[in-house]
Structure formats: C-alpha cells, structure tokens
Amino acid sequence: MSTPRCYVDTSLIIARYKPSDNLYKDSNAFFKSNLDFVISPITLVELYCVLSRVRSELDVPMQAEPLIDTLITFIIRDCRLKLLSKNYYVKKDFGPQECRMGLEYYIATRFAERLGLRTLDMLHLSHAWILKKASGVGLFVTGNEEILEKAEAIRKSLGIKVYHPKQLV
Numbered sequence: 001m002s003t004p005r006c007y008v009d010t011s012l013i014i015a016r017y018k019p020s021d022n023l024y025k026d027s028n029a030f031f032k033s034n035l036d037f038v039i040s041p042i043t044l045v046e047l048y049c050v051l052s053r054v055r056s057e058l059d060v061p062m063q064a065e066p067l068i069d070t071l072i073t074f075i076i077r078d079c080r081l082k083l084l085s086k087n088y089y090v091k092k093d094f095g096p097q098e099c100r101m102g103l104e105y106y107i108a109t110r111f112a113e114r115l116g117l118r119t120l121d122m123l124h125l126s127h128a129w130i131l132k133k134a135s136g137v138g139l140f141v142t143g144n145e146e147i148l149e150k151a152e153a154i155r156k157s158l159g160i161k162v163y164h165p166k167q168l169v
Contacts, residue, residue, distance in 0.1 A: 030165035
C-alpha cells in the first residue's frame, strides 16, 4: 500500500517552528509521521510573507537569523515537503469579457459561494483539488478552524478529505 499524500496547509509548517503556536506539538508529531507531504506554489508565497513577519519568533537550529530563502530551503528539507505544481488554464466569460485564468482561480470562483472561505484558503483547496486529480493527493491537513468546520462541505464539493494533524498521527 502506498503512503498517503497530504497537502499541508501553511499554518502547520509555521507552527512546527513556533513554540507559542497552539499547533506546535501537533505539528511536530505530524511531521514525524510516515506520510508524503505536498505543498504548492501558493504555499511558497505564503511562507515568504508569513516568515517575513514572524521569523524572530521561530525556533530553528541556526546560529544567526537566516535569510528567508535559506530558512525556506531548511523548512522544505526538514519537513520533507514536496513542491508540486500543475498548471492548467480555462477560458471563462465574465459578462462581455473573456478571461483566460489558471484552473486554481476558476475552481476558487466556482466554489467560493458554496464554501464561504477566505481567499488563500480557497486557493490552497483549489491547488489540492488539482493535485488530487493530477498527482493522487488525497488529504488536506490543517489546523485552520474555519476549514475544519467546513470539512464535510469541502468533501462533498471538492472530494477532498480534510483532517486536523492529530487525526493522522
């Protein structure tokens, strides 16, 4: 049986290195498990943005405060994260205008009203949906309460199973 592939929400990655985070212990236990951890380009963007604000609060085994590029490279290796990206485009009419957009944006617009999530959360789920179809990513793991509260609606709408890290350790 193959190892389950999990799309990892950025909050869990940050929590692993931030002792003051409520998810700190759960995140550390989760990343020690024998799962296949997957992220998307949106995760990288979010890591750059979040780390630029919280870098001083992190507990990382480095002498000096590292450059963000160095820190992200360390985190990707330490968490065994696999960066997957599949780019597909669709044409969509918005009134009299035609737009060519990435499939992740189309999925987010299509399910936004039904799921009522924040923009970045919808984009992460959209990437997870694409990676489910293209690369067999079957799980979305997060500590985000809004996403967890809507786990059943996400499963019904996108076919993605949402879990808290405690459920998989």
